[in-house]
Amino acid sequence: MNTRKRLAAMRSAGVLPTAAAVPANPACVIGPGQRCEHALVDQELNRRLYAYEQRVRGRFTAIIDTLKVVSGLQHERDFVERAQHLARECLGYELPAALLGDAWVNGLDMRALHAHCVFRSFKQCVDQADADQSPWRERIALTPDFIRSCGYHTVDVSPCADGRLQGLLSFILRMAPSEDVFVKAYAGAMFDVEGDVADWARRELDRLTGGLPGGETANYLKVAAYHFSTSDPGHQGCAAHGSNDDRAVESALGRLNELRAAVENTFGRGAAPEVLLIGVDTDLDAIRVHLPDANGEVDPHRYVDTADLYRATLGMDAQAARAHIAAVVAKAERAEGPAHGEGGMHSGMRALVLKLLEANLSQIEYVIQHHAGRYAVLGHDEAFICAGEATSYVHLRNKYYYAHLDTVEEGAADMDVGIRIFTGLNVRHGLAVPVLVHFHYSSRVPGARERAVQRCKRVKNAIETRYADLHARGLLHCQMAVSDYHDSERCAFLEDAVEDTAH
Numbered sequence: 001m002n003t004r005k006r007l008a009a010m011r012s013a014g015v016l017p018t019a020a021a022v023p024a025n026p027a028c029v030i031g032p033g034q035r036c037e038h039a040l041v042d043q044e045l046n047r048r049l050y051a052y053e054q055r056v057r058g059r060f061t062a063i064i065d066t067l068k069v070v071s072g073l074q075h076e077r078d079f080v081e082r083a084q085h086l087a088r089e090c091l092g093y094e095l096p097a098a099l100l101g102d103a104w105v106n107g108l109d110m111r112a113l114h115a116h117c118v119f120r121s122f123k124q125c126v127d128q129a130d131a132d133q134s135p136w137r138e139r140i141a142l143t144p145d146f147i148r149s150c151g152y153h154t155v156d157v158s159p160c161a162d163g164r165l166q167g168l169l170s171f172i173l174r175m176a177p178s179e180d181v182f183v184k185a186y187a188g189a190m191f192d193v194e195g196d197v198a199d200w201a202r203r204e205l206d207r208l209t210g211g212l213p214g215g216e217t218a219n220y221l222k223v224a225a226y227h228f229s230t231s232d233p234g235h236q237g238c239a240a241h242g243s244n245d246d247r248a249v250e251s252a253l254g255r256l257n258e259l260r261a262a263v264e265n266t267f268g269r270g271a272a273p274e275v276l277l278i279g280v281d282t283d284l285d286a287i288r289v290h291l292p293d294a295n296g297e298v299d300p301h302r303y304v305d306t307a308d309l310y311r312a313t314l315g316m317d318a319q320a321a322r323a324h325i326a327a328v329v330a331k332a333e334r335a336e337g338p339a340h341g342e343g344g345m346h347s348g349m350r351a352l353v354l355k356l357l358e359a360n361l362s363q364i365e366y367v368i369q370h371h372a373g374r375y376a377v378l379g380h381d382e383a384f385i386c387a388g389e390a391t392s393y394v395h396l397r398n399k400y401y402y403a404h405l406d407t408v409e410e411g412a413a414d415m416d417v418g419i420r421i422f423t424g425l426n427v428r429h430g431l432a433v434p435v436l437v438h439f440h441y442s443s444r445v446p447g448a449r450e451r452a453v454q455r456c457k458r459v460k461n462a463i464e465t466r467y468a469d470l471h472a473r474g475l476l477h478c479q480m481a482v483s484d485y486h487d488s489e490r491c492a493f494l495e496d497a498v499e500d501t502a503h
């Protein structure tokens with residue numbers, strides 16, 4: 001039984017309060033005749049993001065219906081032509097000729113076709129990313145210029161690898177993707193400290209050699225984003241931390257503090273990057289921003305919650321709402337007791353925090369307008385597994401499950417969780433698990449592409465060996481792909497045979 005059905009059963013058995021007891025729009029409690037329209041929400045940006053969401057999701061939702069029609073045609077004389085025509089019309093690409101050509105002998109291999117289409121649709125999103133995204137990119141709230149004006153040359157974000165956080169940057173934080181903003185997801189936001197020290201050092205080198213414009217006095221900002229579920233905290237929180245919210249907060253904060261200590265101990269006092277801790281309620285896309293004190297220290301108890309801000313400021317004009325938010329932040333900074341900090345944030349950090357809080361109000365209203373205030377599917381609903389290194393071309397909740405791995409042995413736990421999720425999502429319905437094996441390389445480094453290709457092959461083989469039973473039954477389909485950090489190619493698909501003869 002899935003979680004929603006189980007919850008419904010528990011409610012009808014009286015174990016849980018009925019759905020009516022949980023407000024439909026938890027962020028928006030209003031009187032009759034009032035509307036959830038907040039003065040600080042950018043309605044136009046929300047329209048543009050929704051058009052993007054529709055376009056990207058549409059490329060995936062068309063797959064099943066199209067394949068059902070194709071399946072019904074397979075015994076027609078002109079099957080191949082009709083199937084290809086249909087695929088071009090409905091999906092925008094052709095189906096593999098070999099799969100169609102053999103259909104009259106053994107019937108169509110629908111699993112292979114389905115997996116193929118999931119990958120092709122994703123590739124379409126990658127290839128169309130600039131055109132799809134430019135309308136909202138040019139209007140987004142947190143631009144690279146704004147971030148620099150707050151005193152940061154780099155923002156390095158590590159969310160949890162959970163698919164529900166894939167829209168973190170553009171939707172939830174309303175931050176523009178740019179070459180100064182990195183997103184690297186890890187299960188439970190447990191980022192790799194050594195890897196981050198290396199990233200920090202590389203950016204410092206860029207800064208010291210004048211490679212970062214305006215970077216002379218600017219700093220590096222590391223953000224960790226944990227997540228939780230207010231509607232079903234015991235089940236739909238962070239799986240990597242057993243849905244235990246306290247553990248999710250403390251683990252992410254622990255990593256941030258380790259990173260600061262690592263840089264200070266290695267490069268001297270004062271060298272450490274600044275850090276920010278953000279929590280995401282994945283039911284509503286509301287955030288908690290933990291406020292650093294004057295020393296940059298972050299505390300689990302000292303935060304401001306945007307769902308509260310939205311409720312408190314709905315109906316105010318923009319000026320009054322901004323003043324209210326600033327007052328709430330100032331009050332939290334002066335908190336006594338467990339949330340007490342040593343003084344307030346510096347002005348750049350405060351400007352950034354205030355902007356993040358305000359920008360997220362637009363996302364809360366987006367979820368109210370387009371997803372009934374709370375996502376219908378609270379949990380997993382991904383289209384495929386991405387194993388290796390995540391791509392950054394598509395910004396949308398639950399597009400894929402991500403298993404960060406250098407080798408399958410190291411990443412086995414994440415990969416096992418992914419296979420378990422897809423056993424429920426796909427295998428149960430007779431569909432295969434599509435796995436995109438993806439790695440980056442730098443086209444400035446001789447031989448790097450070849451090494452990335454070999455890495456893809458090693459990981460693909462190891463996955464097929466680890467899940468040999470699924471693979472033997474045709475229930476596992478791996479597609480290898482590489483991307484250049486410097487954009488000469490994005491998510492280029494590798495075919496086994498072609499690559500073998502090419503190298």
Ligand SMILES: [Zn+2]
Nearest residue numbers: 160162238239
């Ligand atoms: Zn998580």
